[in-house]
Amino acid sequence: MFVSSRSFVVNQRIECDVCVIGAGPVGVAVADRLSRSSLNVIVLESGGLEQSAEADALAMPEQNAHIGNIDQFQFTRQFGGNANAWLVRTDTSSRGVRLISPTAGDIAARPHIEDSGWPILHDEMTPYVDDALSYFGLPPNGFSPEGWRKADCADIETGDARVDTAVFQFGDAREFVIGKKEKLAKDANVRFILNATVTDLDVSESDDHVTTVHYKSAEGDLFNVVARHVVIAAGGIGSVQILLNSTTRNPNGIGNTYDNVGRYFIDHPLIDGGDLVPFDRTSFERFEFYDMRLVDDVPILGHFKISDQALAAEHLASMSCMIFPREDDWRRNQHLSPRQNRGFMASLLLREQILRRQFPTPRETFDAIVGIDGIVKRLLDSRRRPKANLGRGGWSKQREHYGAFDRFHVLQIAEQFPHRENRVYLSQEKDRFGVRRVAIDWKWHDDDIAATVESQKAFAAMFASAGIGRYEIKSDNGVPSLVSSSTCHYMGTVRMSDDPRKGVVDANCRVHGIDNLYVATSGVMPTGGYANPTLLAVAFGLRVVDRIVQASQSVDLGEQRSVAG
Structure with a gap:
């Protein structure tokens, strides 16, 4: 159900079993899954049910912040979070989002990338990814081409061990902003407190347990939530802001003993890869698998990518390669x-x-x-000249226009490697509640650029050897041509590691040294591949719920035994 802070007395102690911070896709999925348990849940959302410029402004970094060539930030603080900003047009929705899960190669440690490797196996996450897909209205068909081929439309055989074909599925924002909203509005066991901006967390004297979550209402009144478990689902930047502003016991914030909170900040640069000129300009039917289209009522888009085998053996960046027909x-x-x-x-x-x-x-x-x-x-x-692009497809429906096509525009989403000096940290600027805003240090490093160039060369070699076409790589003075330094995929800032000296959370997304605090965001990803991290962030959220439910059942069983004894 949705409630207002006006339902409570200022400074009231509000108690629950689980407090979830943030009602974006991850927070909504966590709340929905917790609704199936007997736990009492409170979700604190900084915005309301509708967009508010005043709420969005609370998420903004300091003035003049930028990520490379991007100095304009778009944050959506309202129920559904950034799902309200998804705008890919598919055959089923105008509110789509491009999704794929990281591969085993993206997760594995790679000898040429310092601080790579996840403390969790790819196969362990697969069931949670399949589960997460259902929250986007999608089936667990996976992302390899085998599940999507048809007799009249199949992927191209690359003949090159370094390049594969993979498939994006497109989720629908309405699953979150309408479907889950209607369902959760009727659930008395899950209370969404709207216009509730978390300012900081208190921890115990032993510094190992979150005791209180402080939030302010839209009017600036202070309230306190006391929960057995706390889940921060505030995104890769918002989660850092909460942890670093929580300085009651430690001036460096929570989970920051080794100065890791906010470090290793990574994003996905969007690259104008150039043009692919087919050797046979009369055979555009051959490429239809790589258009955005419906297969079994699911919007998909085929694309080329660097293979796991190549990622393990060579200094290459994980990268998608999408093609769009042009004259x-x-x-x-x-x-x-x-x-x-x-x-x-x-x-x-x-x-x-x-x-x-x-x-x-x-x-x-x-x-x-x-x-x-x-x-x-x-x-x-x-x-x-209607054009397919990142926001829409459908060119393969108009075969009568094939004669006007001469080439493909190549767009690529590239991996950025983790660098400790890339970081999100607190500035001296404060928002209207007195909370310090974040500052950002970000650079596309030389090794990122070199690996991206080598991946582009791998695509060029495959296109030529497979008889597909001539790939004319676009560069700016030897550097890949950036469309955007950022795709708003904020990762790495609360990275996962078994070693607290190298990460903020453990393999269960629990903050090192804090027994009841979890972070379920894209920020836990130690490396980013090229995938939009939202799907995996939701999967992590569902996995956190399993851990919380198991822990609660163990506590309840212990209490029952104590009473019986």
Whole structure:
């Protein structure tokens, strides 16, 4: 059920079995799974049921923060979290999200990557990933092409041990923001307290147990939650902010004995990989598996990727390689001046703000007005030449247009390796509740760039040897051409390790040294592969629920034996 802080007295001690911080996809999935138990659950959500610019502003980092070429951040503090911002258009939804699970090779330790390797086996996570898929309205069919081939549409045989084909499935935001909301609104055992911003946590004198979760209402009134178990599901950046601001016992925050909280920050750069020119320009039917389309009522997209075998043997970055048909002069038709490009990019942000019912920001409004001719140019080009891209597919439905295609635009999502100096930490700026905002130090390091270049070369060699085409790699002075330094996939900041000197949480996502505090976010991932981390974060959340339920049953059984004795 949904309740307001007005239901409680200021400074009231609110008790429960489990307190979940954050009602994004992970928090919602955790709450839903806990609703099947007998545990009493409270979920604290900083926003409400609708978008609020005031709530979103609480998540913002310090002014002038940036991740490479990205200095505009979009956070969604409301029920459903960033699911409210998913905008991929599929045949079944306009609110889709691209999903795939990391492979065994992404999780394994790799000798050329320092601090790689997860303290958990890939096979151990597979059942939880399959379970997590159901929360996105998807079947447990996996991500290899075998489960998605049809007689008239199959993947291309690469003939190269270094490159495989894999499949993205597309989830639907409505599963969270509508379906789960309606279900959980009727559950008296799970209370969502809205407009409840967690400021910090208190721990015991022995520094090994969270005693109190402090939160403030929209009006700034302070409330206290006391829980047997606490789950932070506030994202890869928000979780860091809570841990580092919790300084009652330790000035360095909770879980930060070895200065690991916020360290090893990684993201997924989006790369303009260049153009793939098919050797046979009359055979675009051959590539239909690599279009976004429905198979057995599930939206999927085939793509090429670096194989696990190659990741283990060579200094390569894990990377997806997606292809979208274009005409020969498509780059010239889409070229914009810097001013026009700022206007066009601002229009995309404005569109997202309007869809999310936000008030348009002055900076984007100004850039859009100044670059209006760039917006018009792109709009006219899209009308004359409809294009598949990261946000939509369907080109294989229009075979009559194949004659206009000459090549493919290549887009790639690349792995970034963990570097301790890449980090999220506290700035001196504070939000309206007096909570310190985060600052960000991020760099695309030379070894990231070198491994990305080698992966692009591996794709080029495969395309040539398999008789597919000539891959014209795009670079900027020898560096892969970045579309965006960030895809908002914030990982590594509360990394998982069996060794507390090298990580923040253990293999069960429990904070080292704290017996009742778990973190279930993308931030626990020690390495990132190229997969959107949301699916695996939900899987981690479901796994945490299993651990909490098991622990609660053990405590209840012990209490029963004590009474019986």
